[in-house]
Amino acid sequence: MSIAAPTTASPPHAPLSRGKVGMALLIFMESVFFSGFIVTYLFYIGRSSFGPQPSQVLELGPVIVNSICLWSSSITVWFAVKSLRRGSLMGFRIWMTITVLLGLEFIVGTGLEWKGL
Numbered sequence: 001m002s003i004a005a006p007t008t009a010s011p012p013h014a015p016l017s018r019g020k021v022g023m024a025l026l027i028f029m030e031s032v033f034f035s036g037f038i039v040t041y042l043f044y045i046g047r048s049s050f051g052p053q054p055s056q057v058l059e060l061g062p063v064i065v066n067s068i069c070l071w072s073s074s075i076t077v078w079f080a081v082k083s084l085r086r087g088s089l090m091g092f093r094i095w096m097t098i099t100v101l102l103g104l105e106f107i108v109g110t111g112l113e114w115k116g117l
Contacts (some may be wrong), residue, residue: 059113066109073102 046053076099083091 057116062109062113066106066113069102069106069109073099073106076102 076095080092080095080099083089083095
């Protein structure tokens with residue numbers, strides 16, 4: 001007579017939600033996309049002996065302002081969701097308004113930046 005050792009079954013893991021997988025893939029693909037732009041810029045910088053150089057065409061100031069607005073909008077939307085979870089509809093409206101204004105500044109600023117190219 002043999003006695004089998006008891007097996008301990010590991011608890012089943014909950015599958016990842018579609019929303020989390022989708023968001024992770026979106027962030028990954030956007031990172032790859034913009035990394036391609038950066039690598040291309042670094043590859044071609046100074047390669048042309050004629051034509052405008054990047055320093056003559058691109059201004060760093062608007063890029064920094066637009067990037068700060070984009071990153072800040074992520075923080076303000078987090079505050080908006082946090083306010084909504086606490087039940088503060090007024091706080092949600094304020095933070096979402098700030099988020100939308102930051103997003104509009106980013107879009108308009110980027111459009112103006114591209115118009116000059």
